[in-house]
Amino acid sequence: MTxxxxxxxxxxxxxxxxxxxxxxxxxxxxxxxxAALYIQPNVAPEVIEQMRENWxxxxxxHIQYFQWMKSFVTGDFGYSLAQHRPVTAILADRIPNTxxxxxxxxxxxxxxxxxLGIIQAVRQHSALDNVLTFGSLFIYSMPSFWLALMLILxxxxxxxxxxxxxxxxxxxxxxxxxxxxxxxxxxxxxxxxRLHHLVLPSIALGVSSAAAVARYMxxxxxxxxxxxxxxxARAKGLPERAVILKxxxxxxxxxxxxxxxxxxxxxxxxxxxxxxxxxxPGMGKTIVDAIYARDYPVVMATSFLFAVMVxxxxxxxxxxxxxxxxxxxxx
Amino acid sequence: MARVGLExxxxxxxxxxxxxxxxxxxxxxxxxxxxxxxxxxxxxxxxDVGILLPAAELTTLDAxxxxxxxxxxxxxxxxxxxxxxxxxxxxxxxxxxxxxxxxVLVYHLKPDAVWSDGVPITARDVVFSYExxxxxxxxxxxxxxxxxxxxxxxxxxxxxxxxxxxPHPRMLLHSGLSIMPAHIFEGTPANTDALxxxxxxxxxxxxxxxxxxxxxxxxxxxxxxxxxxxxRSVAGRPWLERVVFRVQPDPAxxxxxxxxxxxxxxxxxxxxxxxxxAAAPDIRxxxxxxxxxxxxxxxxxxxxxxREPTVRRALSLAIDRPGVLAGLGIEExxxxxxxxxxxxxxxxxxxxxxxxxxxxxxARALLRAAGWRDSDGDDVLDRxxxxxxxxxxxxxxxxxxxxxxxxxxxxxxxxxxxxxxxxLERNALLDxxxxxxxxxxxxxxxxxxxxxxxxxxQFWPADAQYNITGYRSVALDSLVPRARSARTDEEARPRWRxxxxxxxxxxxxxxxxxxxxAVALRERVQNVRIDVYGVYQNLHRxxxxxxxxxxxxxxxxxxxxx
Numbered sequence: 001m002t003x004x005x006x007x008x009x010x011x012x013x014x015x016x017x018x019x020x021x022x023x024x025x026x027x028x029x030x031x032x033x034x035a036a037l038y039i040q041p042n043v044a045p046e047v048i049e050q051m052r053e054n055w056x057x058x059x060x061x062h063i064q065y066f067q068w069m070k071s072f073v074t075g076d077f078g079y080s081l082a083q084h085r086p087v088t089a090i091l092a093d094r095i096p097n098t099x100x101x102x103x104x105x106x107x108x109x110x111x112x113x114x115x116l117g118i119i120q121a122v123r124q125h126s127a128l129d130n131v132l133t134f135g136s137l138f139i140y141s142m143p144s145f146w147l148a149l150m151l152i153l154x155x156x157x158x159x160x161x162x163x164x165x166x167x168x169x170x171x172x173x174x175x176x177x178x179x180x181x182x183x184x185x186x187x188x189x190x191x192x193x194r195l196h197h198l199v200l201p202s203i204a205l206g207v208s209s210a211a212a213v214a215r216y217m218x219x220x221x222x223x224x225x226x227x228x229x230x231x232x233a234r235a236k237g238l239p240e241r242a243v244i245l246k247x248x249x250x251x252x253x254x255x256x257x258x259x260x261x262x263x264x265x266x267x268x269x270x271x272x273x274x275x276x277x278x279x280x281p282g283m284g285k286t287i288v289d290a291i292y293a294r295d296y297p298v299v300m301a302t303s304f305l306f307a308v309m310v311x312x313x314x315x316x317x318x319x320x321x322x323x324x325x326x327x328x329x330x331x
Numbered sequence: 332m333a334r335v336g337l338e339x340x341x342x343x344x345x346x347x348x349x350x351x352x353x354x355x356x357x358x359x360x361x362x363x364x365x366x367x368x369x370x371x372x373x374x375x376x377x378x379d380v381g382i383l384l385p386a387a388e389l390t391t392l393d394a395x396x397x398x399x400x401x402x403x404x405x406x407x408x409x410x411x412x413x414x415x416x417x418x419x420x421x422x423x424x425x426x427x428x429x430x431x432x433x434x435v436l437v438y439h440l441k442p443d444a445v446w447s448d449g450v451p452i453t454a455r456d457v458v459f460s461y462e463x464x465x466x467x468x469x470x471x472x473x474x475x476x477x478x479x480x481x482x483x484x485x486x487x488x489x490x491x492x493x494x495x496x497x498p499h500p501r502m503l504l505h506s507g508l509s510i511m512p513a514h515i516f517e518g519t520p521a522n523t524d525a526l527x528x529x530x531x532x533x534x535x536x537x538x539x540x541x542x543x544x545x546x547x548x549x550x551x552x553x554x555x556x557x558x559x560x561x562x563r564s565v566a567g568r569p570w571l572e573r574v575v576f577r578v579q580p581d582p583a584x585x586x587x588x589x590x591x592x593x594x595x596x597x598x599x600x601x602x603x604x605x606x607x608x609a610a611a612p613d614i615r616x617x618x619x620x621x622x623x624x625x626x627x628x629x630x631x632x633x634x635x636x637x638r639e640p641t642v643r644r645a646l647s648l649a650i651d652r653p654g655v656l657a658g659l660g661i662e663e664x665x666x667x668x669x670x671x672x673x674x675x676x677x678x679x680x681x682x683x684x685x686x687x688x689x690x691x692x693x694a695r696a697l698l699r700a701a702g703w704r705d706s707d708g709d710d711v712l713d714r715x716x717x718x719x720x721x722x723x724x725x726x727x728x729x730x731x732x733x734x735x736x737x738x739x740x741x742x743x744x745x746x747x748x749x750x751x752x753x754x755l756e757r758n759a760l761l762d763x764x765x766x767x768x769x770x771x772x773x774x775x776x777x778x779x780x781x782x783x784x785x786x787x788x789q790f791w792p793a794d795a796q797y798n799i800t801g802y803r804s805v806a807l808d809s810l811v812p813r814a815r816s817a818r819t820d821e822e823a824r825p826r827w828r829x830x831x832x833x834x835x836x837x838x839x840x841x842x843x844x845x846x847x848x849a850v851a852l853r854e855r856v857q858n859v860r861i862d863v864y865g866v867y868q869n870l871h872r873x874x875x876x877x878x879x880x881x882x883x884x885x886x887x888x889x890x891x892x893x
Contacts, residue, residue, distance in 0.1 A: 030759075031755075031759040031762060031763065032756070032758035032759040032761075032762045033758070033761075033762045033766060036757075036758045036761040036762050036765075036766070037389060038389070038470055039761050039765045039766070040389075040472055041777070041780070041789040041790070041796075041797060042472050042473070042474070042475040042780070042789075043470065043471075043472055043474070043475075044474060044475070044796070045796050046467070047467060047470045047471075047474060048470070050467040050468065050470060051470045051523075054468060054522060054523075054524075079524050083381075083552070084381075084382055084387075084523055084524050084527035084528070085527065085528070085533060085552070086528070089533075090552075093551075093552055093553070094553070149583055149584075152584060152587050153587060156587060156588075156591055156593070157587045157590060157591040160591050172593065173584055173587055173588050173591070173593060174577075174579050174584050174588060175554065175555070175577060175579075176554060179373045179555060179557075179575040179577050179594075180371045180373065180573060180575060183549075276580050276581050277581045277583070277584055278584070279554075279577070279578055279579040279580060279581070279584065281551070281552070281553030281554045281578070285553070285580070286553070292756060292757065292758055293758060294758055
């Protein structure tokens, strides 16, 4: 297995460099100019030219490419052209925020999705199954930004005015922490404040994908619980709980692991619409802002991270297959 | 198939589950109780603040906050339709005196003015600041202050002389730069990245050394900027103890946050929602003045018919400006434009110059006179076999401009002019229109500076940087330098009026409308001066009314702003 992982990682190096080269070319081909930030009547054209020179954008494209690649492989991600900060500092700011949000959303996606899928499978064709199917499809077809706005409208704005509604079930519409008073809280208070701010964005980000996972899980579980070994387990007199959670679940999870691998890059990429609506300073918004501003170093660094996450996500999924299914072995 | 009881899956020891649920509820309950801070305001802004250094600031918000952190030698104020420069609490100088043939201004610094780290503010800081904005690597928007400036010379500790090449009306503006601390930035390479990376600006716990009434207490890029009083400032102690600028890019969330009382001010308000917000209890909407205009630039370099003044006039007459504004629902916040001079400065507008009326029949007649006919019956005019058809580019992420372009497209179609719309993302649009000038027609906009005349030569002369249409007028090429050479405002005004008349007559653009930006505030925020200088100019004098006793709506605790 170790040799297999090593081999996969070695193969990932040219793949990642290829992806980066492609992104570099695409970024350069896109219309626009990072110096467009300086298009103002009181900024002289010479000043704009000077900025392009400072950034090395006056060099031929192949020179820019090799200079950039050289810095990159030595771990220097460069300076953001729009934020005038080292790209590593920007990533260090944004990655934790995104990990917190996407991690919680991922938890919701799989915990809720798997639980609902199991319930629907074991209660197939029941009223509960039908209600959950309708609910899942309804939520799945809802755009995340719209769901986000609805959550804000209900849980931040409307319920706020209902006298009997408990305070702790109204949630802030945006931000990571309270704007005022946060710093005077103790450790647990700060943690709770952060959790309180995390509720709506993670639900907005997670529930529609959870609905999709529930559909996959339902069909996978239905397939498994019809197998002979499940019948055997029941015939042995095992409690139904053990049959489902111990014998059926493990096998039904195989297709879900594929999904998990595909969702891993999402841990870092964030979600631009939800981040925008909830003013959550994460990677999704950073990337989109960087693309709009033609902030090449930030675009390249984030693309690199995503490429790595895709490769690692697929690798983890493959390794998990072997862990869960003893029939799968990698030589 | 065997049915499995749901209870079988959910049964089992419940104590751990109850503990988790109770723990979560407790945590959330605790989280919604961030202690309130009196004398705090939360302002939701649409974008993050840039570099907290006046030399490198780029946006209006950067400049507004820069003015609160760094004082200038004089303080400018909008006074009944005119700009007034004063030596007051928000200025570093307590007076200034002209010298010799009025080409020298000598400022006398307040002897008790100190930086927030206790170091005295001296003439050396002034000289340093002016050298900084001149450095090419800084690419400062204030570099143009040097256009008429010869030198800035320290005379001892507290006097500094500005030597201008000639007397001109903008001497006070050009000597009013926000002053930066020399003892902090001397030795740092004069380029934007190096300055932005200075420890005093970029460290996680950075506390920039400032002179204004506020200090930076905390900065979280992309999230918030928190200001607190600077006890050492000559501006005096602000009433507010805490000002939080919170980045909330989504306009709908900003509005909800204001309506639910979680923020005190939202800046800006989407104009289409301003009326609805103004009707809400405890909220007021205020405007900052008609400082922005939108126009269609007719690029004669790319579409030959636009070189003809008759054609440009006909197109302008085919646009129903009040109708478009009504269609956009912003007629309260905008006014049809006659030319590039803002109605804020009526003395710069010749009364004879009026916005073009909506006269589609006259437009058709003018085009007919210019040889345009619908000879093939396709409802599109043509001349010499060439249809009158062009591409109008505009900004994809600006809903108002996109909608305006669609309405104007229909109005032009009514006179037989076919327009294809192309919406581009902002950066690509700026590059296309202002760098490459490779477009046929563009619906774009500018903000006007508060001295709307002094940058006029960037737009109208044939070789001007932002002459994006290829417009050329021999008369204007002499009128602009003549107006620029005026020594006083009184001398300059009639000359600028003549420039305005010429531009209005030639119509290189279809000037559409001037519009204002709007902000919404909760009624409890008092003593706010809002005008063309923006919302935050007297932030140090803002006050909060005591909270009214809770009635139907509870005090916000979820976000801890109260």
